[in-house]
Amino acid sequence: PYMVAEYINFTGDSKILEMEVPYVKGNILEDGIDERYDFYPESEVKESIYMHCIRAIEKSLNFGENGLPKIGSGDWNDGFSNVGNKGKGESVWLGFFQYTVLEKFIDILEKENDLQINFAETCKEKIDKYRKIMEDLKRHLNTNAWDGRWYKRAFMDDGNVLGSMQNEECRIDSIAQSWATISGAGDNDKKYISIQALENHLVDKEAGIIKLLDPPFEKSKLEPGYIKAYIPGTRENGGQYTHAAVWTIIAEAMLGFGDKATEFFRMINPIEHARTKEEAKKYKVEPYVIAADIYGGELAGRGGWTWYTGSSSWMYEAGIKYILGLQIEKGVLKLKPCIPNDWKQYEIKYK
Numbered sequence: 001p002y003m004v005a006e007y008i009n010f011t012g013d014s015k016i017l018e019m020e021v022p023y024v025k026g027n028i029l030e031d032g033i034d035e036r037y038d039f040y041p042e043s044e045v046k047e048s049i050y051m052h053c054i055r056a057i058e059k060s061l062n063f064g065e066n067g068l069p070k071i072g073s074g075d076w077n078d079g080f081s082n083v084g085n086k087g088k089g090e091s092v093w094l095g096f097f098q099y100t101v102l103e104k105f106i107d108i109l110e111k112e113n114d115l116q117i118n119f120a121e122t123c124k125e126k127i128d129k130y131r132k133i134m135e136d137l138k139r140h141l142n143t144n145a146w147d148g149r150w151y152k153r154a155f156m157d158d159g160n161v162l163g164s165m166q167n168e169e170c171r172i173d174s175i176a177q178s179w180a181t182i183s184g185a186g187d188n189d190k191k192y193i194s195i196q197a198l199e200n201h202l203v204d205k206e207a208g209i210i211k212l213l214d215p216p217f218e219k220s221k222l223e224p225g226y227i228k229a230y231i232p233g234t235r236e237n238g239g240q241y242t243h244a245a246v247w248t249i250i251a252e253a254m255l256g257f258g259d260k261a262t263e264f265f266r267m268i269n270p271i272e273h274a275r276t277k278e279e280a281k282k283y284k285v286e287p288y289v290i291a292a293d294i295y296g297g298e299l300a301g302r303g304g305w306t307w308y309t310g311s312s313s314w315m316y317e318a319g320i321k322y323i324l325g326l327q328i329e330k331g332v333l334k335l336k337p338c339i340p341n342d343w344k345q346y347e348i349k350y351k
Contacts, residue, residue: 001053002097005104012330014108017050034073034081054126057105060098061133064090066155067140069098075154076175077212079227079236086157092145093153096179096186099137102130103184134185141180142187150197151176151186153213160222163213169220172201173213175244181251195251199260202248207300208267209240210248216297233297235304240294242268242311246318253322253338261323262340265315268294273301290315324348 008014025043029036047055062070071084071091083089109123109130145152153163153173163173177194180186186194202211216238217228230237245268252261266272273294274280274287285291285303292309295302320326325337326348339346 001056001101001105004049004053005101005108008108009104009330010328014111017048017053017108019049020046021049021052022046023052034085053105057101057130060094060101064088064155066090066144067136068092068095068145068155071154074225077227077236079225079230080154080162081225081227083154083156083162083224088157090155091153092141092151092155092163092176093173093179095137095141095145096176096183099134099141099185100179100183102134102137106130106134138185141185142190145176146190150194151180151190154224156222156224162222162224167220167222169215169217169222170213170224171215172197174198174202174210174248175212178244178247178251181254182247191255195248195255198248203264204296204300205267207294207296208273209294209296209300210245210264210268211238211296212236212241212244214238231297231299233299234295235293239296239304240268242290242292242294242309243314246311246314249318250314250322253318256338258323258338259340261318261338265319265323270303273303320348326350 004016007016022042023045024040026036026038026040060069064070065088068090070087071080071089071094073085074080074083075091075094076097083091106127109127141151147164149165150172151163152161153170153176155161161167162170163176165171177198180194181191201214204211213236216232217224218232222228227236233239235241245264249261249264249268252264270283270287270290273283279301280287282301283303285306289306290309290312291303291306292311293304295304323338324346325335325339327334327336333350
């Protein structure tokens, strides 16, 4: 649903919603089984892309006692595999993302009342339902998920909380802070307070990284899942997960902090990790592609996986769309830059 909405917003082509595409078929997972790798052939059942999106949205509308979406066996961070394995754990980040998806789809529904699609409900019923869920989500995110100086990350089955200042480990996680801004669901004052907390606790200028969370999981009683099997400071366990680092840059730009957005963009640019022979020896991976992760901790500054990361496309978005401000909506080009104060001018050639 997120990508379909992005496509329609960029191109203005809403006819894509009417295209019929098949589902795949396979056995439903049994209780206690989180995933299965298998071949899933196309089924004979076809529906419009609109209905595919609606079914995905409806599937996600499953909330816990804090009013936030249930995390299941993991959200964006699949290393949180034990957070909701008893069916009660909730994700704060997923609440922000869900808010974004609902907002984008309400916009589509408001404009597509005349689509010749066999709606299960009228557009108005869907719009009213989704607006109410958005209102409730925003309230719960800014009350139950607020920890005083930043947003919590998740509520675990066993009653423990991830991303709380009361924690010995995982006191703060970056993506709950960045998406409070990106989604627009964070209260205005909380967006600024939480992004400052992210800067204070997760931006490591010496190592040139923006950490995903801190402190890493190691010895505490928290058992969030297989993330804890990673060495502290590597991959999701307290290193830089570049996907999340780029979301930090986008949030800084959306808040109007052009100096910080550009500083952090430069800081995580791989070429900056290989300016000298010594730096290149420490970084150890190619300086011309984005690394999916860069280590913190004892191996601070060493690159992890390269060539294999969704963060490269987000890095383009951060630089071109949010810092330089080249945005296209419904085929119309706009410029909304958020650049450093000392830039006199810049040029873009767009073809």
